[in-house]
Amino acid sequence: MYVKLCGLRTAADVATAVDAGADAIGVVLTASPRQVSPETARALVREVPSDVLTVGVVLGVPADEVVRLARESGVGAVQLHGAYPESAFREVAVLGVPLIRAVGLTPETDVRVGAFGEDMLLLDSPVAGSGHRWDLSALDGARPEGKWLLAGGLGPDNVAEAVARARPWGVDVSSGIESSRGVKDHGLMRAFVAAARG
Numbered sequence: 078m079y080v081k082l083c084g085l086r087t088a089a090d091v092a093t094a095v096d097a098g099a100d101a102i103g104v105v106l107t108a109s110p111r112q113v114s115p116e117t118a119r120a121l122v123r124e125v126p127s128d129v130l131t132v133g134v135v136l137g138v139p140a141d142e143v144v145r146l147a148r149e150s151g152v153g154a155v156q157l158h159g160a161y162p163e164s165a166f167r168e169v170a171v172l173g174v175p176l177i178r179a180v181g182l183t184p185e186t187d188v189r190v191g192a193f194g195e196d197m198l199l200l201d202s203p204v205a206g207s208g209h210r211w212d213l214s215a216l217d218g219a220r221p222e223g224k225w226l227l228a229g230g231l232g233p234d235n236v237a238e239a240v241a242r243a244r245p246w247g248v249d250v251s252s253g254i255e256s257s258r259g260v261k262d263h264g265l266m267r268a269f270v271a272a273a274r275g
């Protein structure tokens with residue numbers, strides 16, 4: 078089970094994620110209570126061992142700005158949230174790093190991993206980083222195959238049940254490992270990784 082911990086903001090968050098065994102860590106580079114500057118992101122990702130993927134998370138900024146933010150921060154992958162067209166993925170692909178397409182699941186969603194040139198698909202609640210769960214029965218007629226991550230309102234207490242129901246390749250979390258908005262709880266981070274793999 079691939080585990081990504083998102084919205085990290087401090088060196089202690091990153092050290093805890095790595096020590097807990099996360100496969101990927103996310104830093105939010107655009108408007109959010111969890112946003113970090115490219116300079117802060119660069120300092121954080123520098124501390125991450127090469128076998129842990131560092132993901133820059135973006136929403137609502139144009140593709141050329143995504144490229145600039147990724148270069149300035151030095152992240153090893155980019156997660157594009159929301160209504161980015163395929164052309165935006167082509168533009169961001171100039172970075173030569175793995176891309177994650179993060180979307181809410183609707184009847185119109187293309188659930189083929191790689192349909193937009195991405196390396197992973199992330200199925201999330203309609204409002205990114207909100208901690209809201211969504212109805213997993215929507216997957217019944219539209220289950221992706223391959224490298225897809227489940228997100229949206231997951232936490233240590235519900236991730237095992239959600240994994241059993243949705244059978245994703247991996248999971249992603251932000252709100253469910255926080256003590257308050259934007260503040261990671263290191264105990265919850267460790268508990269989440271253990272529960273996801275349990």
Ligand SMILES: O=C(O)c1ccccc1NCC(=O)[C@H](O)[C@H](O)COP(=O)(O)O
Pocket residue numbers: 083084105107108109110111134135136158179201202204205206207208209228229230231249250251252253
């Ligand atoms: O966290 C944010 O504030 C955020 C802002 C803009 C784009 C994405 C954002 N977060 C993405 C994530 O944290 C996760 O990929 C995912 O949405 C899960 O969030 P949560 O439901 O809080 O676990």
